[in-house]
Amino acid sequence: MRAARQAVDAEFAARIRAILRASNGACVVPRITAELREDGEVVNDKRVARVMQASDRPVSACAGGIARPFRTPPR
Template structure:
């Protein structure tokens, strides 16, 4: 629509505005509203440019980590009352982005026919003597070369790691290696526990 208004504005020296609006099927009041809004659009663009400068300064001060919510909070703390959606629009137009945290990805997904192991500990994490209750876990450590998976076995009586294994995968053999190390260190678990 603004192309039509620009055309009318350019040709109004040659033809009357009424005729141009009638031929182009545009309301004359709409043309005049567009013409009067030109200054307002310029002022709004200047205000957006000033806001973009403030956002850029705050973004660089945060080492390019802050996104819209933090920038909005910081501007409010500094006394600037700006709508959060306007900040989002200005940042989007100027391609200013914060750092997104990676979403959590579960590594253990039981299959459709997988059977859950019975809970032998029963949420009782106390053991009278070493070697009675062993628990374990698998976690990953992000490294420059990729993920490194760590499986460990913990004795609940002494709270010390009695076996561990590391690999670049999280298959069953990783857990078996941790169990083998725990067995080699003398930590055994009775079948009743």
């Protein structure tokens, strides 16, 4: 099961690298997610960030990585 997931993630990482090459590395996680969704891929920001980090592509919080915006606590 793990090997199958790694193979799928490797293919997914190749698609992400292609999107980054097309944009000269200027794309951030939300934009990459949108591009993949336009191609019919079912994916979310967290998976894109995880695959990018695993493939030695740095993802910063301000670039749409793992961090989420601050939410005010309920009253």
